[in-house]
Amino acid sequence: MEIKHEAGLSVGFLTLDEALAGDWRAVVPPGQAAPEIDVLRVAEPSRDAWPMLRAAGFVPKPAKISWITGTGADDGEFLAKLPKGERWSIRRARRMAVEAGIRITVQDPVGPGPLGAFLEIYRARIGRMRHGIPYADSQHEQILAEPYLAVWAYLGEQLVGGCLVVAAPDARFTKIRYSAVAERFRETALSRALYVEAVRVSRERGFTATSLGTEPNLYGHVAKAGLFSFKRRMGFEPLPSQDMGNSGGVEADRLLRLDGLDSPALILGFPESSDWRGGWGHFYTTDPNLDLGPYRTDLMADVTVTRMSAGRPVSGRRE
Incomplete structure (x- = not known):
């Protein structure tokens, strides 16, 4: 042993x-x-x-x-396949973002300034986890050099959340690789609005599917059991990572x-x-x-x- x-x-x-x-x-x-x-x-x-x-x-x-979902022909088709309660949660998240004055933008390619601000939020989130591992920290230069795009959430000029998406032109699907929102916006489900926007952006770039990350298959360690059901409610399907061409x-x-x-x-x-x-x-x-x-x-x-x-x-x- x-x-x-x-x-x-x-x-x-x-x-x-x-x-x-x-x-x-x-x-x-x-x-x-x-x-x-x-x-x-x-x-x-x-x-x-x-x-x-x-x-x-x-x-x-x-x-x-690994998690995968079809992007649908439009937002309506994508949202229609989600549970009724999840559709309500997404509408609520979007409404609360508007009421709070948050604007969601897309940046392609990713800029160093917003990336630095995002990584601060990301580190803070990982730091609150029992066994969090800040994978994105070691990927800073790679994110700037490779075909990443970003979905950012701003309150005024302050970045308050975002997700980083790999959109390689020759790939079969995009990959939502890293995401985080400021602690004060976690209760507003801002992450839901960001994920749906990432799916929309993927669709507009000609991708028919997108992935929502890959995790070790022992929930309760790095990722929690609740994350599993959350991703499923968002319409993503769990597959053995090797079935999607990832390490596993x-x-x-x-x-x-x-x-x-x-x-x-x-x-x-x-x-x-x-x-x-x-x-x-x-x-x-x-x-x-x-x-x-x-x-x-x-x-x-x-x-x-x-x-x-x-x-x-x-x-x-x-x-």
Whole structure:
């Protein structure tokens, strides 16, 4: 077993044989105390090993999830496919932006001044996260040099939010890569208005689809479980990242405790059938009465809930 520390999470990487042996502590060298591990992981297990891994408590899954949606023929067609409540939230977000005096603009290519102001907002948002990683910080020069465009939100001359979109001319779809809004505008759902504008801009440039990012497939760590359902309500579909040409791969995870994760944690596992259908939702929670309403989506093929006590699994149910 090899132990790696990933943004506050302790991950024990096992071989397939070690994972199937049952007791992971047996692979700890003699004389050493068993380490505190949050997640056990098998990298790139073959498909024929998945049933055995499931029987041993592991969840075969895409390592990363990417999100995709069609841009529609116009705003009306794009919005029509969203849930009624989400359409209302977007109208409300747009109305509140207008009432607050916010103007939304598009900049192509991205300018260094607005980018610097955006990165300040972005860093502040990431800094409030338990395990936030400021990926955009290391991409400053790349953002200015590559085919990025920006959707900015201004209050007067002050930048208060935005999203950065990769719009490579030879690509099949645009990618909403980074987004952030000032803390005082988070309750106004300004991000919704920015995302819809990014979809519109993508459509106007001839793209028929856009992506809303890629995340590690362990929600409750860097990204939270609520983000998963939010993106789905916005009309985006979750896919294994490798299916969209992004880096990814296959892993099998077994959660041992929630100490390094927020509750509920969520893994989108491969279903037992060959049809992806949005995956199988595996929830892990300390709440014996967890309401799945805010987290479950229409594309989950099935759902299991594992209750954790003192950070460790004590019971499970299928819903």
